[in-house]
Amino acid sequence: MRAPTGISELDAMLHGGLMRGDVTLVVGSAGTGKTTLGLQYLINGATKFNENGLYITFEEMPAQIYRDAASFGWDIRKLEAEGKLRVVCTSPPVLVQFVEQRNPIDAIIAEINAKRIVVDSISNLEHFIPASELRGELYRLVNHLKMKELTSIFTAESHEVFGNHLVVTGVGLSFLVDCIILLRIVEIQSTLKKALTVLKIRGSDHDKQLREFEITPQGIKITAPFAQYEGVLTGTPRMSFTEEAGRAWGEAFVRKRR
Amino acid sequence: MTTLPLSKLLGAMAVPSFIAILVALNILEPARLDPALIFDPPLLIPTVNLFVSIVSFLVAYVSARGYLATGSTTLMFLGGGVLAYGLAYVGSSTFLIQGSSNIAFTISAIQFLVGSILNAVGVVFALTASERSRPVRGKMVLLYVGVLILMVLVTVASAQGAFPPFFIPGVGSTPPRMWVLGAAVCVFALSSLGVMRLHAESKSDILYWYGLAMGLIAVGLTAFFLQRVVGGPIGWVGRLAQYVGSVYFLVAVLAGGRGTRTERKQS
Numbered sequence: 001m002r003a004p005t006g007i008s009e010l011d012a013m014l015h016g017g018l019m020r021g022d023v024t025l026v027v028g029s030a031g032t033g034k035t036t037l038g039l040q041y042l043i044n045g046a047t048k049f050n051e052n053g054l055y056i057t058f059e060e061m062p063a064q065i066y067r068d069a070a071s072f073g074w075d076i077r078k079l080e081a082e083g084k085l086r087v088v089c090t091s092p093p094v095l096v097q098f099v100e101q102r103n104p105i106d107a108i109i110a111e112i113n114a115k116r117i118v119v120d121s122i123s124n125l126e127h128f129i130p131a132s133e134l135r136g137e138l139y140r141l142v143n144h145l146k147m148k149e150l151t152s153i154f155t156a157e158s159h160e161v162f163g164n165h166l167v168v169t170g171v172g173l174s175f176l177v178d179c180i181i182l183l184r185i186v187e188i189q190s191t192l193k194k195a196l197t198v199l200k201i202r203g204s205d206h207d208k209q210l211r212e213f214e215i216t217p218q219g220i221k222i223t224a225p226f227a228q229y230e231g232v233l234t235g236t237p238r239m240s241f242t243e244e245a246g247r248a249w250g251e252a253f254v255r256k257r258r
Numbered sequence: 259m260t261t262l263p264l265s266k267l268l269g270a271m272a273v274p275s276f277i278a279i280l281v282a283l284n285i286l287e288p289a290r291l292d293p294a295l296i297f298d299p300p301l302l303i304p305t306v307n308l309f310v311s312i313v314s315f316l317v318a319y320v321s322a323r324g325y326l327a328t329g330s331t332t333l334m335f336l337g338g339g340v341l342a343y344g345l346a347y348v349g350s351s352t353f354l355i356q357g358s359s360n361i362a363f364t365i366s367a368i369q370f371l372v373g374s375i376l377n378a379v380g381v382v383f384a385l386t387a388s389e390r391s392r393p394v395r396g397k398m399v400l401l402y403v404g405v406l407i408l409m410v411l412v413t414v415a416s417a418q419g420a421f422p423p424f425f426i427p428g429v430g431s432t433p434p435r436m437w438v439l440g441a442a443v444c445v446f447a448l449s450s451l452g453v454m455r456l457h458a459e460s461k462s463d464i465l466y467w468y469g470l471a472m473g474l475i476a477v478g479l480t481a482f483f484l485q486r487v488v489g490g491p492i493g494w495v496g497r498l499a500q501y502v503g504s505v506y507f508l509v510a511v512l513a514g515g516r517g518t519r520t521e522r523k524q525s
Contacts, residue, residue, distance in 0.1 A: 254384070
């Protein structure tokens, strides 16, 4: 029923993991960790859950992916050699064609018996497919992946780094996918921190809290919720009233040495 | 030389004003009060006391958040003290409604004393130590739950007649209540002076209003000490002092919260 991501805190937020066969959208601005999350999902699938995976990238060359993954201690070349993972650098039109006819991507899925797929990033399709056709193409892609029973992650770039306005995608993709995970950079006490929340899961309950996460040498590590703050999604959160009052009281009762 | 803003000046006037009224009433009020001067409709006192309890619980909550955020031991004890104070009103109001005035006055007097001691411990920490310790949630929970358990134990013990009578209807307060309440008055008054001394150093709005609130609690308890009849003029002056004290607690919370940051005099 569930496909655990292997990131224990995220799996707890998802009440066990992604729903098997669903399409999940991971949205975030540049530098929020979308690629790391996608790779970690595939690496954990291959190494911990015996589920092979396919990583499709439109932006980075495989060598760059191998290098970046190595910095987290993930040996993609080894997993590729074992037939557990495959990295494919291609162009968006190839991905869309794979819905219509047999092509190399379909062949790879069959070859390695892939159960997981990450498409990084779906935003690139906007540059290659006319806007009037984009939603239809995405709809067909989502359905095709579901028919193949792949548990998929699409990454998508959000243009707003900060601000009150949040557009998940410009083409209504949020309605097509089953789960949305939002990654956001927020400023707290003049420090940039990363926040993660699960916006929706179709057919399942989930943790609604906004949690801080870090990209550690072992990958993504989700920590405490931003319980003391409100308005975190605006990028410039404020402390809750009682928290601010409590801190001010703590300061007030400290006697300064003279 | 700095001058106090009008709001602060008026705020400070409340304490001597209530003391003056109490002194006057204590001199003028006859030993046997005319029934026309007694105002004690059923449920009125418990209802207005609810305001004091709610504000106390808010202050205890803010103190707890402050302790967890800053590790200030002072706040942990102040929070426990204010919680005990708020619970005193909940307990006494419950038994007043049921007509068990002795149990009500026993619970409130003992809880007032517990509250005053915890507040004083907090103030002593503030006056003697500037370092903070790492906040330990368990310690704070233990203190708050301990206050709650104590309240239950005092209630049960009082209902079982384990304490000497604190209040005899028609006669008034007994010496045990006088002692307990008198001690609470003294401890609250000293704590108030301690907080005002801290304020003199930092000019913090929070300390100013908190110190005055404690002062008004002391004045209010003094009135309960002196009152001969529940619902008499002295009793109402005491209750009013405590309600105003609760308003000052709220001002202290607001001073710490958004929009009204603490003013600190840089020396």
